[in-house]
Amino acid sequence: MVAVTETPERQQTRRSVRRRGSARKRIEARWAWILIAPSLIGLGVFSIWPIFRTLYYSFTLWGPFGGHTWNGLSNYKTLFSDSEVLRSLRNTIVFAALSLLSVPIGIVVSALLNRQGLKGLSIYRTIYFIPVITLPAAVALMWRFVYNGDYGPINQVLGAVGINGPHWTSDPSTALYSVAVVAIWSSIGYNMVLFLAGMQTIPRQFYEAAEIDGAGRIRQFFQITLPLLSPTIFFVTVISVINALQAFDLIYVMIGKNNPALADSETIVYLFYEKGFIQSNGGYAAAIAFLLLGIIIVFTAGQFWLQRRWVHYD
Amino acid sequence: MTQHKPTTSDRQSEWAQPSRRKVLASIPAALLMGAAACSKSSSSSSIASEKKQSGPVTLTYGLWDDTQMPAMKKIIAEFEKANPKITIRTAVTPWDSYWTKLQTAATGGSAPDVFWMTLAYAQLYESNGVLMPLTKPVASAKIDMSQYDPAIVKGYTWGNDIYALPKDIDSIALWYNKKLFAEANLKAPDNSWGWSDVLAAAQRLTKGDVHGIAATLSDQQTYYNTIPQAGGQVISDDGRKSGYDSPAAIAGLEFWTDMINKYHVSPSLQQMTDTDPQQMFGAGKIGMYYGGSWESVALKAIPYALKNVDVVPIPQGKTRKTVSNGLGNVIFAKTKYPREAWAFVQFLGSKRAAEIQAESGAVIPATKGTESAWVKSTPQFNLQTFVDELQYNYGFPVSINTPAWRDYATQHFTDAWTGKKPTADVARAIAKQMNSSLAKEPKRPS
Numbered sequence: 001m002v003a004v005t006e007t008p009e010r011q012q013t014r015r016s017v018r019r020r021g022s023a024r025k026r027i028e029a030r031w032a033w034i035l036i037a038p039s040l041i042g043l044g045v046f047s048i049w050p051i052f053r054t055l056y057y058s059f060t061l062w063g064p065f066g067g068h069t070w071n072g073l074s075n076y077k078t079l080f081s082d083s084e085v086l087r088s089l090r091n092t093i094v095f096a097a098l099s100l101l102s103v104p105i106g107i108v109v110s111a112l113l114n115r116q117g118l119k120g121l122s123i124y125r126t127i128y129f130i131p132v133i134t135l136p137a138a139v140a141l142m143w144r145f146v147y148n149g150d151y152g153p154i155n156q157v158l159g160a161v162g163i164n165g166p167h168w169t170s171d172p173s174t175a176l177y178s179v180a181v182v183a184i185w186s187s188i189g190y191n192m193v194l195f196l197a198g199m200q201t202i203p204r205q206f207y208e209a210a211e212i213d214g215a216g217r218i219r220q221f222f223q224i225t226l227p228l229l230s231p232t233i234f235f236v237t238v239i240s241v242i243n244a245l246q247a248f249d250l251i252y253v254m255i256g257k258n259n260p261a262l263a264d265s266e267t268i269v270y271l272f273y274e275k276g277f278i279q280s281n282g283g284y285a286a287a288i289a290f291l292l293l294g295i296i297i298v299f300t301a302g303q304f305w306l307q308r309r310w311v312h313y314d
Numbered sequence: 315m316t317q318h319k320p321t322t323s324d325r326q327s328e329w330a331q332p333s334r335r336k337v338l339a340s341i342p343a344a345l346l347m348g349a350a351a352c353s354k355s356s357s358s359s360s361i362a363s364e365k366k367q368s369g370p371v372t373l374t375y376g377l378w379d380d381t382q383m384p385a386m387k388k389i390i391a392e393f394e395k396a397n398p399k400i401t402i403r404t405a406v407t408p409w410d411s412y413w414t415k416l417q418t419a420a421t422g423g424s425a426p427d428v429f430w431m432t433l434a435y436a437q438l439y440e441s442n443g444v445l446m447p448l449t450k451p452v453a454s455a456k457i458d459m460s461q462y463d464p465a466i467v468k469g470y471t472w473g474n475d476i477y478a479l480p481k482d483i484d485s486i487a488l489w490y491n492k493k494l495f496a497e498a499n500l501k502a503p504d505n506s507w508g509w510s511d512v513l514a515a516a517q518r519l520t521k522g523d524v525h526g527i528a529a530t531l532s533d534q535q536t537y538y539n540t541i542p543q544a545g546g547q548v549i550s551d552d553g554r555k556s557g558y559d560s561p562a563a564i565a566g567l568e569f570w571t572d573m574i575n576k577y578h579v580s581p582s583l584q585q586m587t588d589t590d591p592q593q594m595f596g597a598g599k600i601g602m603y604y605g606g607s608w609e610s611v612a613l614k615a616i617p618y619a620l621k622n623v624d625v626v627p628i629p630q631g632k633t634r635k636t637v638s639n640g641l642g643n644v645i646f647a648k649t650k651y652p653r654e655a656w657a658f659v660q661f662l663g664s665k666r667a668a669e670i671q672a673e674s675g676a677v678i679p680a681t682k683g684t685e686s687a688w689v690k691s692t693p694q695f696n697l698q699t700f701v702d703e704l705q706y707n708y709g710f711p712v713s714i715n716t717p718a719w720r721d722y723a724t725q726h727f728t729d730a731w732t733g734k735k736p737t738a739d740v741a742r743a744i745a746k747q748m749n750s751s752l753a754k755e756p757k758r759p760s
Contacts, residue, residue, distance in 0.1 A: 063442075064417065064438055064715070065417065065420060065444060066421040147588075148589060149584060149585060151589065167582075167584035169587075170584040170588055257724065258532075258724050259587050259728070260731065260734075261587075263728075278717050279717060279718040279721065279722075280417070280717070280718065
């Protein structure tokens with residue numbers, strides 16, 4: 001074996017190549033910084049900095065026109081003994097749990113639409129996606145009419161078969177569920193697009209092989225589709241939970257103030273809005289916002305921890 | 315649920331709901347603004363000492379009611395004609411976002427030069443130095459404040475200072491369905507009616523899917539009238555104590571809750587949440603409806619109502635009382651153009667501007683003697699009723715931070731309206747919360 005000796009010339013060229021490479025890298029890096037700077041600055045000024053300001057304000061007593069005084073932990077002390085906060089937390093968690101139903105529904109609908117040779121796929125996709133691009137306020141107003149206890153189509157149909165339907169959105173026992181149905185309905189389209197994209201990355205060969213082995217459609221769905229879709233399911237679940245915990249607009253439009261069902265359907269963000277913007281209690285509202293942030297972090301971290309047990313990356 | 319006054323009180327506009335994202339997004343912005351503005355404006359700016367502006371000036375005029383825009387545009391056109399160097403730019407923000415936006419803008423020093431104010435927020439803005447005191451300019455322009463309704467003038471006076479020239483006023487009266495009254499062989503209500511007459515008529519009118527009366531959960535339209543009629547108070551005269559726990563106030567509230575839960579002559583709160591009671595009344599499903607002067611515009615637009623409904627004075631209890639709210643035009647304390655802003659506000663408070671508003675039919679101007687044009691705007695209804703009631707009105711009950719307890723009260727009265735808890739218990743619980751909210755307010759100047 002002939003040992004290849006490094007000549008000084010060779011070392012020289014290698015070094016210069018390396019130097020030239022690192023010079024190019026430096027320039028690239030500089031450009032990268034320049035190009036991401038606008039959004040980084042924007043993020044810093046409009047997101048990161050305010051988060052810390054909000055944290056600071058959550059320890060203050062808030063004046064209506066920006067004046068504030070240090071208040072220590074007193075906002076947080078009130079927070080944990082405030083029955084309104086506890087109640088709206090319960091509502092929010094129930095609402096989030098119900099909203100998660102949109103994940104299995106989305107998977108089933110997508111699986112049905114993902115069949116080979118299905119005619120009019122894009123029409124179905126459009127139909128399911130329409131609620132996603134419609135203004136939430138418009139969706140809520142339309143549903144409020146649908147839910148109307150005296151004149152709404154649901155109760156008209158129920159009435160025709162002799163059932164006396166409730167006032168869906170103003171009866172405390174049904175309001176939260178009625179709103180959750182709308183939340184599910186309007187998020188299926190969004191979830192479905194993600195699920196369909198995920199399903200289409202699953203190689204056909206797997207299904208062909210399964211078919212040769214004699215697996216039926218149902219078996220294929222559980223043995224191939226679900227495991228290989230699990231990263232998408234995980235992503236959609238995390239996003240859905242975060243969205244549901246921040247629910248506000250549907251409650252605001254469909255329930256609204258002076259509704260006898262408000263206490264049983266008011267979410268934590270609605271309470272935040274009420275304290276901060278109606279009652280000018282900004283410091284307390286900031287504390288509520290941090291409570292919500294903490295809850296979202298806990299829920300999301302919990303999901304990331306759980307994912308190791310059921311999400312398959314290959 | 316119920317519609318408050320779309321012009322002077324808080325109407326929940328369904329078309330301008332802030333989305334969750336918008337609300338969340340506005341937190342950092344609002345907080346940032348809060349950090350930016352630490353100095354409070356001095357409230358002693360005097361117009362006479364300001365330098366005269368020589369160039370053209372553009373003033374921003376903030377308001378919230380689209381239906382009043384035609385009248386406002388006409389007023390602005392006349393003002394601009396007389397003052398060619400001043401241009402007025404209107405900024406319309408729907409009610410729900412108006413106050414959030416205004417509060418943020420005022421904190422950051424960029425509120426409109428001139429804007430609408432309602433009694434419910436007046437003291438909050440006055441006590442924080444956001445508004446320019448108008449006492450001196452009013453005196454030097456020799457404006458006679460007694461030309462405006464005293465309840466409204468009083469509402470915009472803070473300490474010894476006047477902060478607004480009143481724009482309009484409202485009152486509450488009894489709207490009734492002539493057709494349903496005739497079918498039930500009932501005589502039309504009149505000025506002599508008391509509480510028992512209302513109940514008796516409501517019982518006769520209730521039949522099938524028609525209800526005798528709508529016991530709406532709307533403070534201004536219902537219990538802000540019956541509480542003083544029973545001899546009670548919503549808030550003490552000095553604005554320091556709740557009156558909800560007095561037996562008289564409870565009687566004023568029970569007048570309404572009994573209509574639903576004891577006599578069953580009103581739709582339930584659930585029904586009135588799902589369908590606006592004004593709509594039910596306009597469609598002939600309700601016999602009697604306590605409504606405001608501003609509601610004639612909406613009722614006039616329904617052919618059935620235009621033909622079949624009319625209005626009579628509000629039935630009385632132990633004393634004669636009805637509540638009035640009213641808007642005022644105010645000037646931002648930090649405006650760059652106080653002279654021009656004052657010239658504009660002065661015109662907005664003039665008799666000419668009042669007449670233009672009256673003719674539009676939307677609101678009763680606060681200027682006395684201009685009401686007849688408003689009455690004539692809708693001859694189908696006896697609108698003179700509302701004007702006559704101004705003799706025994708009282709100003710909308712307020713303290714410095716009215717929204718803090720007012721919102722809480724309406725939200726918690728739902729338990730009494732649905733019959734979940736006894737009205738007296740709910741009233742006492744609300745009084746307790748209201749008192750603790752009032753205790754946090756600074757003292758008012760005497």
